[in-house]
Amino acid sequence: MSRLWDKGEPLDEEILRYTAGEDHALDNRLVPYDIRASIAHARMLADKELISADTLASIERGLESLGQAHAAGEWAISLEDEDVHTALEKRLTLLDPLGGASLHLGRSRNDQVLAALRLYLKDVCEDLAEGAGAVARALDDLAAREAETPLPGYTHLQPAMPSSVPLWAGGFATELRDDADGLRAARRRFDRNPLGSAAGYGVPVLPIDREYTRKMLGFAEVHDPVTAVQLSRGKGEAQLAFEIHLLMQDTARLASDLILFCSQEFSYVALPVSMTTGSSIMPQKRNPDVFELIRAHSATSLGALVEVLAVPAKLTSGYHRDLQLIKAPLFRAIDLARQTLGILAHSLPEVSFIEENIRMEQQLYATEDAFRLVVDEGLPFREAYQRIGARFRKHREKKDDQ
Numbered sequence: 038m039s040r041l042w043d044k045g046e047p048l049d050e051e052i053l054r055y056t057a058g059e060d061h062a063l064d065n066r067l068v069p070y071d072i073r074a075s076i077a078h079a080r081m082l083a084d085k086e087l088i089s090a091d092t093l094a095s096i097e098r099g100l101e102s103l104g105q106a107h108a109a110g111e112w113a114i115s116l117e118d119e120d121v122h123t124a125l126e127k128r129l130t131l132l133d134p135l136g137g138a139s140l141h142l143g144r145s146r147n148d149q150v151l152a153a154l155r156l157y158l159k160d161v162c163e164d165l166a167e168g169a170g171a172v173a174r175a176l177d178d179l180a181a182r183e184a185e186t187p188l189p190g191y192t193h194l195q196p197a198m199p200s201s202v203p204l205w206a207g208g209f210a211t212e213l214r215d216d217a218d219g220l221r222a223a224r225r226r227f228d229r230n231p232l233g234s235a236a237g238y239g240v241p242v243l244p245i246d247r248e249y250t251r252k253m254l255g256f257a258e259v260h261d262p263v264t265a266v267q268l269s270r271g272k273g274e275a276q277l278a279f280e281i282h283l284l285m286q287d288t289a290r291l292a293s294d295l296i297l298f299c300s301q302e303f304s305y306v307a308l309p310v311s312m313t314t315g316s317s318i319m320p321q322k323r324n325p326d327v328f329e330l331i332r333a334h335s336a337t338s339l340g341a342l343v344e345v346l347a348v349p350a351k352l353t354s355g356y357h358r359d360l361q362l363i364k365a366p367l368f369r370a371i372d373l374a375r376q377t378l379g380i381l382a383h384s385l386p387e388v389s390f391i392e393e394n395i396r397m398e399q400q401l402y403a404t405e406d407a408f409r410l411v412v413d414e415g416l417p418f419r420e421a422y423q424r425i426g427a428r429f430r431k432h433r434e435k436k437d438d439q
Contacts, residue, residue: 053116060119060361061114061118063364064121064124067121068103068114068124071149071152072125074254075100075140076096076097076100076101077249077253078143080253081246081249082139084246084249085244085246087244092135092136099136100125103128120146121150121153122146126140145236145237147235147236147356148235149232151231151234152232152250152254155227155256162223164375165281165378166220167217169213170213172378173210175385178386180206180207182389184202184203186202186390186395187202188201188202188205189398189401198404209290213288219284220280223273223276227277229259229260230256233247233250234266239263267355270363271363275342278338278341278366278367281374284374284378285337285374285377286335289331289335292331296328298390304391306388307389307391308388313326331381338373341369348363406425407425
């Protein structure tokens, strides 16, 4: 057997390379999830007496053995395999010809891949949420270390009102926790059992028990009707890609602030030499490249979101091979988010503020001064606003004359 759909007819190798695309490489992360779903499917078949108990036991032993060997790096999915499904069934058939020949009864690659993907993406949502929480905690620690450190608050990148490092860090920590909530909310669309929908129109003749596999795999519900399963493809993936992009926007804005704060003109933040890179021509330079790349990668996550949204747009109902192309941008966004959260959690403990360089100029207190006039002298706010504004205007004019 070359591939699950192979009927003994030749396939042009150029066609295989183009149609398989990146799937054989991307699918390696789905191996443990496809094995879980396949074992659940096999147990359901045995429960319905469609395969024997001995065949089930052999299938389970074979799949578990293949999973262990894959995790140990003893095999990987090849272009010839095309995808995870062929890779596992082909190797299982070598171990157990009857089990390998029986396993695909009552399912299609369409519901098979969705089962593996949904199990994987449920884990991804939780993993990324935990990663966002870890960065939020690192910001909490930074706020605690710099509990008394003041910081100008900016609007339009101009000094606006007094703030502090705890307020600055706390704002980002809160938004990262909100991102974690959004990522967990994205699990809902993945928490539905697709098994038994087959190619999108159910399984004739056989007494397939979709509730059985739902319970086995821990899905919240069965995805009904069967025609909705293929129509849903790309929606949960787009929601996850959107939540990842919101997360990456927050990390990009955090990185932008740190880049600004450690510039020579500000010098609010000190970074250890080990966190910076140098210049090949300018010997004095130490550059915050890690934060520049965190900032830039929000563009990558946006690109991935656009790809995921665009692939299923305007497709007719039912399965189309187009949907295969959702994997690459989505997995790219997932991997990038994991890396970004990891490097932030690693870097933030090394960030420190240089309080003596932080200038808390009087203009930062202009709003406070106006409110005090209202409270202490009973002035209407607009009159107090104008009076304080005039004071700072005179101060600027005096400086300009000097």
